[in-house]
Amino acid sequence: MSELPNIVVTGASGRMGQMLIRTVEASGKARVSAAVERSGHAWVGQDLGEVMGVAKGVVVTDDPLEAFATAQAVLDFTAPAATVEFAALAAQARLVHVIGTTGMEAEHLARLEPAARHAVIVRAGNMSLGVNLLVELTRKVAQALDADWDVEVIEAHHRHKVDAPSGTALMLGEAAAEGRGVSLAEVSDRGRDGITGARDRGHIGFSAIRGGDIVGEHDVLFAGEGERVILRHVATDRAIFARGALKAALWGQGKAPGEYSMADVLGF
Numbered sequence: 001m002s003e004l005p006n007i008v009v010t011g012a013s014g015r016m017g018q019m020l021i022r023t024v025e026a027s028g029k030a031r032v033s034a035a036v037e038r039s040g041h042a043w044v045g046q047d048l049g050e051v052m053g054v055a056k057g058v059v060v061t062d063d064p065l066e067a068f069a070t071a072q073a074v075l076d077f078t079a080p081a082a083t084v085e086f087a088a089l090a091a092q093a094r095l096v097h098v099i100g101t102t103g104m105e106a107e108h109l110a111r112l113e114p115a116a117r118h119a120v121i122v123r124a125g126n127m128s129l130g131v132n133l134l135v136e137l138t139r140k141v142a143q144a145l146d147a148d149w150d151v152e153v154i155e156a157h158h159r160h161k162v163d164a165p166s167g168t169a170l171m172l173g174e175a176a177a178e179g180r181g182v183s184l185a186e187v188s189d190r191g192r193d194g195i196t197g198a199r200d201r202g203h204i205g206f207s208a209i210r211g212g213d214i215v216g217e218h219d220v221l222f223a224g225e226g227e228r229v230i231l232r233h234v235a236t237d238r239a240i241f242a243r244g245a246l247k248a249a250l251w252g253q254g255k256a257p258g259e260y261s262m263a264d265v266l267g268f
């Protein structure tokens with residue numbers, strides 16, 4: 001019997017699901033004990049060893065409750081509607097629920113609150129070390145520069161991405177707003193098109209590019225009179241997100257119930 005923590009991966013066949021399975025299995029710090037896909041998915045009933053060439057003996061299931069029963073953590077990079085269901089089940093089983101899913105609306109976030117009263121949730125729109133550092137830098141730069149400097153968050157992702165702005169762009173926008181001491185909801189400019197009028201002073205703009213296989217690129221532009229400051233992160237490998245998620249799952253063991261961020265995990 002392995003002494004390593006048991007980890008469940010939901011959305012196992014997805015871009016991140018597969019990366020998470022490979023990262024956990026290669027880490028030597030945990031093992032994949034179960035993999036979940038939705039009912040009717042071609043992978044359900046298949047051995048991961050057969051479909052991925054790793055984690056032999058783990059048969060993909062469409063029963064998350066059964067999968068969660070023998071695990072210590074679940075890594076969940078799926079879709080908002082699925083994530084809120086998994087949160088209730090993870091809380092029931094007292095698992096650490098690491099949520100990478102983006103595009104979560106207020107109604108989804110509200111449904112995480114009861115779960116976080118019973119179990120540890122670590123949620124971040126981006127689990128990489130580099131982006132979480134960029135978030136801290138953005139807060140500091142926004143604090144140092146006044147509203148004469150226009151803030152724009154520009155992000156680029158692959159053609160399959162379904163949500164915009166990205167979760168990362170929203171984290172960066174929140175950090176810029178916090179640095180300025182304003183509420184992002186009150187100063188956010190999204191999706192400019194047509195005769196928009198001149199830019200509002202103090203607003204934070206968002207632009208999204210979608211194309212090809214771009215893993216994820218984020219710029220925070222501070223545009224002043226006669227000069228610009230640009231903070232940039234470029235992801236070239238999804239392993240950076242998976243490594244962060246595994247770190248969060250291990251960090252969360254034994255922590256008090258509640259919702260935590262990657263900044264908590266990284267000690268920023």
Ligand SMILES: NC(=O)C1=CN([C@@H]2O[C@H](COP(=O)(O)OP(=O)(O)OC[C@H]3O[C@@H](n4cnc5c(N)ncnc54)[C@H](OP(=O)(O)O)[C@@H]3O)[C@@H](O)[C@H]2O)C=CC1
Binds near residue numbers: 015
């Ligand atoms: N926080 C971070 O660091 C990162 C976050 N992400 C986010 O992770 C999410 C997934 O991204 P990505 O892997 O590219 O997307 P994919 O579409 O490749 O994968 C999503 C997976 O989740 C599955 N899924 C959806 N609903 C359910 C359900 N009810 N039960 C079980 N499985 C389900 C999908 O299955 P099906 O195909 O059948 O729908 C699919 O296998 C996105 O929200 C993305 O923004 C991505 C990278 C990093």
Ligand SMILES: O=C(O)C1=N[C@H](C(=O)O)C[C@H](O)C1
Binds near residue numbers: 169216217
């Ligand atoms: O969908 C993706 O791919 C990614 N999503 C996250 C986001 O919305 O910011 C993180 C990363 O940029 C990749």
